[in-house]
Amino acid sequence: MKTHRSGLSRWLPLVFLIGCSTLLGSACRRQEDPPSPVLLQINDRRISQAEFEAEFQRYLNVRGMVSRESREELRRAFLAQKIDRELILSAADRADIVLSPELEEQIVAENLGDYPKEVFASVLEEQGLTAEQWRRNLLENSRIEKAVTFLAQSRERVAEDAVVAYYRQHADLFDRPPEVRVRQITVTGEAEGLRVLGQLRQGLAFAEAARLHSSSPDAAEGGDLGFVGRGQLPDAFDAVIFDLPAGRVSDLVKSEYGYHLFLVEERRPARRLALDEVREEIIALLQADLEEQAYRDWLRGLRREAAISVEWNLL
Numbered sequence: 169m170k171t172h173r174s175g176l177s178r179w180l181p182l183v184f185l186i187g188c189s190t191l192l193g194s195a196c197r198r199q200e201d202p203p204s205p206v207l208l209q210i211n212d213r214r215i216s217q218a219e220f221e222a223e224f225q226r227y228l229n230v231r232g233m234v235s236r237e238s239r240e241e242l243r244r245a246f247l248a249q250k251i252d253r254e255l256i257l258s259a260a261d262r263a264d265i266v267l268s269p270e271l272e273e274q275i276v277a278e279n280l281g282d283y284p285k286e287v288f289a290s291v292l293e294e295q296g297l298t299a300e301q302w303r304r305n306l307l308e309n310s311r312i313e314k315a316v317t318f319l320a321q322s323r324e325r326v327a328e329d330a331v332v333a334y335y336r337q338h339a340d341l342f343d344r345p346p347e348v349r350v351r352q353i354t355v356t357g358e359a360e361g362l363r364v365l366g367q368l369r370q371g372l373a374f375a376e377a378a379r380l381h382s383s384s385p386d387a388a389e390g391g392d393l394g395f396v397g398r399g400q401l402p403d404a405f406d407a408v409i410f411d412l413p414a415g416r417v418s419d420l421v422k423s424e425y426g427y428h429l430f431l432v433e434e435r436r437p438a439r440r441l442a443l444d445e446v447r448e449e450i451i452a453l454l455q456a457d458l459e460e461q462a463y464r465d466w467l468r469g470l471r472r473e474a475a476i477s478v479e480w481n482l483l
Contacts, residue, residue, distance in 0.1 A: 208247070209477045210254040217482045220250065226295055243483060255470040257308065260315035267310055275310050276303055322462035326454040334450050335443050342441040345398060349434040350409050351391040353377055354384040354426050361420045361427035368417050374431040383426065395436060405430070 204218035224246050228234065234242060267275070280288065292302060335342070351374055355361045364381050368374060375390025382391055398406050408418050409430050418430040 205479065205482060207479050207482045208250065208254075209475075210251060211258050211475055213254045213258055215250065215254070217479075220247070222296070223250070229295075247478070247483070251471075251476060252467060253312065255467070255474055256312045256315055258474070259319060259470055260311050263315065263319060265311060265315045265318065267307060267314070271310075272307055275306065279306055316463060320463045320466035322455075322458045324458050324462070326451050326458065330454055331447060331450050332443065334454060335446065339440065342446055344436075344439055344441060346410075346438045347395040347397045347436045348409055348412075348414075348432045349395045349436070350393050351375065351378060351431045351433065352384060352386065352393060353382040353391050353429040355381060356383065356426045358420065358422070358427055361429065365417070365420060365429055368429070374417065374429075391431075395434075 204216035206214050207217040207220050208215040224243060227246055228239070228242070231242070288299075292299060353361075353364060353374070355364060360381070364377055368377055375392070378387050378391030384391065386392060393401075396409075398410060401409070402423060404421060404423055405428070408421055409432055412418055412430060412432045414432050414435055416432070418428075421428045421430065
């Protein structure tokens with residue numbers, strides 16, 4: 169499922185994807201026929217008790233069975249998330265952040281994907297939603313993301329001294345064990361494996377043999393598994409490839425997956441990655457932290473400035 173997301177997306181779901189983690193997402197806003205008391209008011213946005221309870225029930229349905237104690241804790245956490253959601257929508261309204269009709273249709277189409285109409289209708293029925301409610305919530309989520317991107321984006325950029333400090337303080341994170349670059353061929357039977365081994369010994373290139381005979385997913389890449397360290401593959405494989413000289417084909421190795429042949433192409437000793445090798449990785453990590461802090465500061469500001477009223481007795 170495609171979405172329009174910035175680098176803030178790893179924590180945005182806590183705010184605006186409330187109860188929307190099912191197959192197609194779920195609408196978090198529902199109109200009721202009978203009047204219901206107002207449970208929550210944020211500035212000029214009102215949420216009734218019935219609306220809140222319907223949303224919360226959908227949220228629980230996604231989570232599955234929970235104890236009574238957990239349910240009450242979740243209810244209060246859900247209320248806090250609901251308040252944050254409405255605060256951001258209110259900020260989007262004030263900043264006149266809207267989606268063009270063309271973008272709206274693109275977002276809806278991407279989220280519908282290739283689901284048959286009957287499947288979509290069945291999912292909505294299970295959640296007690298209409299297609300219009302689902303669409304409205306989906307587009308609200310996109311407006312929220314757009315608002316966060318434009319209004320809460322950090323203007324600060326990672327300084328070089330911060331990158332160097334992080335590298336020095338977390339040097340062990342960049343230690344790499346001995347690795348080998350290895351190719352494999354996997355076949356189902358021993359006789360087939362011995363036949364392929366014979367072809368290799370007669371001069372057939374290992375990569376070509378893998379493309380012709382291997383049943384493993386990496387066959388199209390000539391059986392290339394890339395660089396691997398101990399523990400990344402089954403123990404039986406490690407026992408072979410880490411003792412195998414570079415350029416030599418292994419004997420046939422049996423496993424629960426079939427029979428295997430290995431070729432070690434290169435060995436790489438244990439080492440610590442240099443700063444230049446991991447600079448971009450560190451910058452991305454630290455920039456994400458700056459974005460998250462900027463978002464949280466912005467949201468705290470929205471809370472301070474807002475008029476928030478909760479009828480706690482209705483909870």
